[in-house]
Every structure is written in C-alpha cells, then in structure tokens.
Amino acid sequence: MDLKELYQEIILDHGKNPRNKKKCDGFNKDAKGNNPLCGDKVHVFLKLNDEKQVEDISFEGEGCAISIASASIMTEIIKGKDFNVAKKILENFINMLKEGSKPGINSLSDNENTTIMSLSGVKQFPMRVKCATLAWHTFLHAAEDNKKVVNTEK
Amino acid sequence: MDIKEIKSKFPIFSNKVKGKKLVYLDSANSSQKPKVVIDRISNFYSKEFSNVGRSMHSLAVTATNRFEETRDLIKNFINAKFREEIVFTKNATEGINLIASTYGEKFIQDKDEIIITELEHHANYVPWHFLRKRKGAVIKFAECDKQGEVSVDSIKKLITNKTKLIAVTHVSNVTGTILPLNKIIDLAKTKKIPVLIDGCQGAPHLKLDVQKLDCDFYVMSCHKMYGPTGVGVLYAKKKWLDELPPYQGGGGMIDEVKKDDISFPESPTKFEAGTLQTAEIVGFAESIRFIENIGIKNITQHEKEITEYGLEKLKKNNSVSIIGDPKERGAILSFTIKGIHPHDIATILDDDGVAIRAGHHCCQILHEKMGIPATARASLGIYNSKEDIDILNESINKCNKIFNN
Numbered sequence: 145m146d147l148k149e150l151y152q153e154i155i156l157d158h159g160k161n162p163r164n165k166k167k168c169d170g171f172n173k174d175a176k177g178n179n180p181l182c183g184d185k186v187h188v189f190l191k192l193n194d195e196k197q198v199e200d201i202s203f204e205g206e207g208c209a210i211s212i213a214s215a216s217i218m219t220e221i222i223k224g225k226d227f228n229v230a231k232k233i234l235e236n237f238i239n240m241l242k243e244g245s246k247p248g249i250n251s252l253s254d255n256e257n258t259t260i261m262s263l264s265g266v267k268q269f270p271m272r273v274k275c276a277t278l279a280w281h282t283f284l285h286a287a288e289d290n291k292k293v294v295n296t297e298k
Numbered sequence: 299m300d301i302k303e304i305k306s307k308f309p310i311f312s313n314k315v316k317g318k319k320l321v322y323l324d325s326a327n328s329s330q331k332p333k334v335v336i337d338r339i340s341n342f343y344s345k346e347f348s349n350v351g352r353s354m355h356s357l358a359v360t361a362t363n364r365f366e367e368t369r370d371l372i373k374n375f376i377n378a379k380f381r382e383e384i385v386f387t388k389n390a391t392e393g394i395n396l397i398a399s400t401y402g403e404k405f406i407q408d409k410d411e412i413i414i415t416e417l418e419h420h421a422n423y424v425p426w427h428f429l430r431k432r433k434g435a436v437i438k439f440a441e442c443d444k445q446g447e448v449s450v451d452s453i454k455k456l457i458t459n460k461t462k463l464i465a466v467t468h469v470s471n472v473t474g475t476i477l478p479l480n481k482i483i484d485l486a487k488t489k490k491i492p493v494l495i496d497g498c499q500g501a502p503h504l505k506l507d508v509q510k511l512d513c514d515f516y517v518m519s520c521h522k523m524y525g526p527t528g529v530g531v532l533y534a535k536k537k538w539l540d541e542l543p544p545y546q547g548g549g550g551m552i553d554e555v556k557k558d559d560i561s562f563p564e565s566p567t568k569f570e571a572g573t574l575q576t577a578e579i580v581g582f583a584e585s586i587r588f589i590e591n592i593g594i595k596n597i598t599q600h601e602k603e604i605t606e607y608g609l610e611k612l613k614k615n616n617s618v619s620i621i622g623d624p625k626e627r628g629a630i631l632s633f634t635i636k637g638i639h640p641h642d643i644a645t646i647l648d649d650d651g652v653a654i655r656a657g658h659h660c661c662q663i664l665h666e667k668m669g670i671p672a673t674a675r676a677s678l679g680i681y682n683s684k685e686d687i688d689i690l691n692e693s694i695n696k697c698n699k700i701f702n703n
Contacts, residue, residue, distance in 0.1 A: 147645075147646060147649050147700065150645065151700050156700075156701065160637070181657065182641055182656070182657045182658075182672065183657055183658045183665070183672050184671075206671045207671075208640075209639055209701070212639075271645075272641070272645060275641065
C-alpha cells in the first residue's frame, strides 16, 4: 500500500481546486448522497437534454480529498457525454475500484483515461472506496430520477 | 509506574501495522485488551463454561459464581450501595435505551421535558428521540460554549416543572470536556429531577463513587475499559430498579408464568432477559482487576500527563487546531489540520502505524455547532507514552508535506 499512489498530484489538485463545484445553470435533475459513517455529503446537479446527453453537470458538498477529487473528476469526464456512455464509464470506474480492472473505454481520450486512472490507488485502501464512489452513485440517482438519498451504508 | 511493562501485557502491541510499530490512539473508541482478559475468556470456555443461573450441575454453579463475582467487583469499583444495582447490558447504548424505554414508559407523558447537552454522543440522544416520537416528550439541549464547556447555568435555565430527566455525558468523546457532574447533580436534586450519566469516557479513566456522586443512573462500556466487547453496565439506584417495569421479556427474567399473567423477580434479574454474554462478563472481572492493580488514580494521572504533553506539542504545530479548550480535560485530543480533511489525515497516519479516528465520532450535533463536518481524534489509554505523541506529531507533519507542499 503506497500513499503516493493514493494521493497523486491529479487527486490533490482536484481535491484542492475542485472543478464544477457549484449549482450549474439550468439543471433539470439532481440527487443527494451521504456517507453517514464519515459525514461526507454530496449534491449532484445535472442538465440532461432531450437526446439524453449530459449537457452540464456540477456538484456541491463536503468531504475528504478523495471524495471531492472524485466528484470533480467525474463532472469533467461526464460532461458532454451521452448518458449511456456515462453509465458505462461509471460501471467501469466502480469495477476498477472494486476489482482492479482497467477502466479503458474507447470513448475516453488518453487524457481522460489518465485522469480517471489516478483514482485507481483507492482500491488498496478499502475504507476509502466509498469516498471515491459516492458522487458517481449520486450522479446515477440524479439521471434516473431516483429521489432516494444515496447512502453508502445501504 | 512502568508504562513499558504495562504495555507489554497487551499482546496486540507485539504485532506490526504496515511494518510499523502500532501507536494506538483510539481508546475512546475501544481500548485494547490485556492478555489476562483474553486468557480468562479462553480458560473459562475450556474449563468452566456452562450457562449461568439455570442448571443444577457443578459447572453451572461454578459459572454462575464467576459471573456474579464480576457484578460484585463492579459494585465495589464504582462504590454502589447494593450489588442488585448493577445490571448487565450488551453495551452502554443498551443501558441508555433500557432507561429511556422503562423510565419513559412509566414516567414520561406528552410535553414532558428531557434535558441533554450539545456534547452528547448519539447514544445519549437517539433513545430520547424515540421517546419524543412515541410519547411526545420534548428534548432540550444545554448549550456548550466555544471551549466545549457546558455550564451548570446552561442546564439550569432549561429546567421547568416539566423536566423529567437530565441525561449528560461524564466526559465528551470529542472535546474531552469533563462535565461538572457534582454541580449538575446538586442542582437536579434541589428540583427532584433524576440524572443519567453516560460514563463511557469517564469510567475507564476517572475514579468513580456513585454514592458520593448521587446520580440516579450511570452507564458504562466494558470494551472501553480493557474488557471484552458485547458487555455494558447499567448502574441504577435500587429505588428506580424496584419501580421500573422490565425491559425485554424472555427466559431468566420471570418469577412465575401462567396463562393469564406473568410476574417478575427483582433487579437485576428483572432486566437481564435471555442468556447474557457469559464468558465476556466473566472475562471483564479481569479487566477490573487489571485496572485496580494499576490503580485508577494512577491511570488518571498518567493519562493526564500524556494529554498535557500532547496538547503542548500539537499547539506548537501551527497547522493544527485543537478542538475545545475545557478547563478539565479527559484523555482526548481532537484536532483539525488546515486544508486537510480528517479522513485523509487518518489514512496518512495509518501509514505510519498511528491509529486514530476521523469523522463526527457519533456527535453530529456538536460538529454542526462547531461548524466543522469532521475532526481527527487521538484518544489515550494506559499504554500510551510521550513517544506515541511524538510519532503522532511527526505523522501530522507528513500530512502537511503531502498536502500543503
């Protein structure tokens, strides 16, 4: 287990200067997520157009560097993507954290792949996987109009 | 007092964590167990085990005697007047739930008031919330100030003729504040209001005399007292235990069972339904002996010394903010580091073998009041030394190196 793999430059940067950390204009879907054990909270705002494309996505919340960085990276990567593609990215991302598989997706640029891979070190810290997946699960709830608050303990 | 020698009695410290020496600073969460306690449980199962209080055979008699011995030891440890005042529960949480349920059933009516404080652990709030939902009770929160103190006045001004109970913690599990229990109880007595003390962070560290303290209820968590998990103790004055209805129903807690009615025995039997954590309760006797062999006053003194050393050291570390500044502090140091979330602190410290807890520590009301979502907490036990604090401080510097470079 290596701390350097967990706290990579990209993660520290997104943790300190999160992208899209606001309520985006004209959002038409949103959902909340909680990690009751730690007190992490996230609120994802989503603008999904008629073609089911993620026109805009943002988040608000508080949490550790991992959870904030993961939310920030998610918004960067998912913005502009078709919902079905976004869903596939999410599935691959979660598999990466739980099973260590590579997230390699054809639709992602090299840069996007590098960014998302920066979170792969979390797998070695089982207690932190929930921090990294919270925003992603919350995005799915928002997109699918699931009004239930995401709870990492359920 | 030779702390190295005392520490050597805890097998866990002979293991490495991530190749590092274990620096255990999470005793407020649960303490480590000395070998005598671990061995006692194993021996009991190997040589003396049987269910207690039921069968007539020799093993049952021995097991029952061992089990009841623990009750006597606890009675003496806290200086209760009668052994019947000691009720075994599965944890301190259950002790509070027992009182909320039974006292609530009998004495709480719609609009009756229960006073707690903003410092309380969820275990001393949620059970009263159930009563609020079930019976329409009103819960009032005595305010804590910036230092983390709850003054007697802040409780006094909440008291009305509807106040039916005051339930407060002995020591805050976040700020370490030792509450002015004597004054709070004196005040409550003048108004004839019973007082429940959540003693989870008090009993393992401070000398207790429940007769002198004159509280009505005091709950303890045995796994925080170098004892096994699964055991809690409820102390309650006999007059209450005589008056309160049973809590859970089942075997062992009945007097006579007929098709049309059931009668119940006296305390503690009335409150101990079903088979209890027999081996753990027997094992807990060794925890009490372990504490008494060192001397609870020596424990208080040693932990005070290390806490003060820790305070001094962390205060010098500019990146660190200590949570609360109570006049009387137990063996707890909660802190934040500028620009680093407590979960990240905990992960980085863990890499150095330093075990702390990060989060809201089951005190969301207090964290909301302080305006911070989470804190990092170092809490001490008898095995901690100044060296542990030095390693903690070094590791905090490492957090800064990773994050604030």
